[in-house]
Amino acid sequence: MSANEDVIRPSDAKCDEASDAEFSESPSLREWIRRVVWFNFLYLVFFHVGYILSIITYVFGLYSDPVKWQTIVWVVFLFLTVGVGITGGVHRYWTHRTYKAKLPLRIILMIMYSAAGSYPIFYWVKDHRVHHKYSETNADPYNAKRGFFHAHFGWIVQPRHPEYLRRGREVDMSDIIADPVAMFEKKYAVELRLLLCFGLPTIIPILCWNETIFHAVLLLCFIRYITIWNATSSVNSFSHIYGSRPYNKSIGPTELPIVSFFTFGEGSHNYHHTFPWDYKATESLFKHFSLTTLFINACAKLGLAYDLREASPELVEKVIRRTGYKSKNQ
Template identity: 60%
Template sequence: MLMYSIAGLNPIFHWVKDHRVHHKYSETDGDPHNAKRGFFFSHVGWIMVKRHPEYLRRQREVDLSDITADPVVMFNKKYARELFYIFCIAIPVAVPVIFWSETLLHAILTQCFTRYVLILNFIWSVNSVAHLWGDRPYNRAINPRDNTLVSLVTGGEGSHNYHHTFPWDYKASEFPYSRLNLTSLFIRGFSQIGWAYDLREPSPTLVQEVIHKIGDKSNVPSLIR
């Protein structure tokens, strides 16, 4: 939750709600960042305009009981503004000033503008770039793509065709060590000390079956051909 606050995004509660609606109604008017409306809309335009009536209808149907029962998520929702200013603005600006004798102006420019703007655009690229350009080795019938560039800037979140085909896989990728999948390594590391648990993933047999039935086999990674 604290690392999420550093990124300066909307509260976890709202992110989870949007993500669940996105998966259930992907590439339709119910999708909050519908990529069929173009790159700009799916990248940043969707947070600059009023939500589509279909999304508003669908988001009311999403079950969020598990999220509302999570005290950490609800703490984040209640104090989102304070957490944003402390962990996304104040601490990143203070650290270089205090420990590296950086000027306040340079600290503000690098942390509030360069770092924060880059982080937002890297995260948004999953909704836009990974829905418009790349390969579809697992399911050629859906729009989400596997995009190596997106993986590089997000720590492994670019295997988006895989993620939409097997959304329950905690790795969001078939291969936990390829495409710089640092996110999976982070989760797996905490699973070793019991802080992450009940990790779900499809069997290799199921992945192979799906690839041969609906995947674009010309784009299947060489390790699984």
């Protein structure tokens, strides 16, 4: 794996020769520590400690200079655009192909996603396609049956299960390989992360409206970055453990409106796993408000997105009658 590909991604090499038995769903603390991918672990610890200290600084007023209102607007703007880059870009477009996007929109989505500071589109798509095909099995990279922490963050700091490696080799990635935008992002992942996630977001407030370096770093490099990361991770953890399963009672993913609020419509996860090809990722815009769906609709109006796929009301109702129920945590 080249340096540009090693962007906060669990090591596959550590478990190529490992047996399935070594990857129990409830490993001892000693075994868990033995398998830690230390670069990823220390990276997450560093940014989360910075996040906590930043929150403490603002809650207790430990820094006297006030934040400029332009910076607050900038943080909110980035939170919204980066969130849509994840949900509407790497998730609904590149992973599930729920709609088609013209080149200008693909470039915009790639830039928005890169500002999240996550790992390359290629690997995100591969992981998520395996997740859907083998959800909550040993092949699932964020298998919720291994616990909340594993689904939320543990999978990032642990090597992959051997079953993931076997199933991952079967995933068809030809569409991503054929996409020059996605492959450009893969090649320059580190540079794009430094520039779009940390560099420009931090420098712009300092240069454009004379924000202090202190506020720019705390708000953009720690609070914005880690808030987005945890919001995204909540889909893997909260939305696979808590909530209702009205569309398919036999699968783990759930409906959790609070997750939809922070992820712009991704919390209707039972629906999404039942109809992964639906561009809305929820039964209706009003059931789980989705800023991402509004964005895709706007792009369609502008001619940038087309062939939007969705499940008909008749199909949804048929599936509910056959496989669903509405009770909580069952």
